[in-house]
């Protein structure tokens with residue numbers, strides 16, 4: 068697994084994501100986290116740190132030592148295992164396992180995504196929930212998702228293979244730099260099947276963290292699968 072967030076990417080991550088909403092995410096997750104929360108792809112702790120600050124026992128898994136080093140600058144209270152979230156195990160059980168901001172799609176194979184659901188289920192106590200925030204698949208081969216003076220983001224999508232590449236062109240110190248990150252796009256129905264294989268059942272699906280109804284026009288979903 069390549070670490071796409073090493074070096075500069077980790078150093079800039081919190082500044083680059085500073086405009087993203089955090090409170091609605093934590094408001095959604097906290098009621099599910101009474102028995103502890105495990106974040107897959109915890110990164111710099113953008114969500115895990117404020118969740119822990121509300122008194123939740125929070126842990127994480129991430130493969131990027133540089134991203135976790137950024138988290139460590141904020142707190143020592145969140146244990147993080149370094150490794151692939153599809154296979155890495157931590158001790159104990161949790162009432163909540165979650166993965167946000169499209170990070171489930173960093174698994175670029177169906178096998179990896181199926182293994183992720185199985186690993187999430189293995190960490191859940193009975194009645195616990197796996198929460199995933201992920202974009203719905205693009206319908207166009209090329210789509211501009213961001214355009215500013217310092218960043219241009221273009222998604223390249225191949226419907227046959229479900230391969231999605233997010234191209235980021237970023238202006239840094241007067242020079243444009245390119246970073247192209249591979250993803251695997253999957254439909255909500257395919258994720259439901261992965262959940263079923265892992266022994267989980269769909270409890271809720273929303274269009275965003277504020278619980279707007281999920282429709283055919285929704286550009287992402289927040290899905291909650293429960294372990295019976």
Ligand SMILES: C[S@@+](CC[C@H](N)C(=O)[O-])C[C@H]1O[C@@H](n2cnc3c(N)ncnc32)[C@H](O)[C@@H]1O
Pocket residue numbers: 068070071072084107108109110111112113114128129130131134150151152153167168170173174
């Ligand atoms: C876009 S960041 C999201 C970080 C954090 N969850 C947030 O919302 O800010 C994606 C994170 O996923 C991690 N990641 C990507 N693929 C991974 C994998 N297979 N196993 C573990 N972590 C992975 C990266 O290292 C990075 O920290």
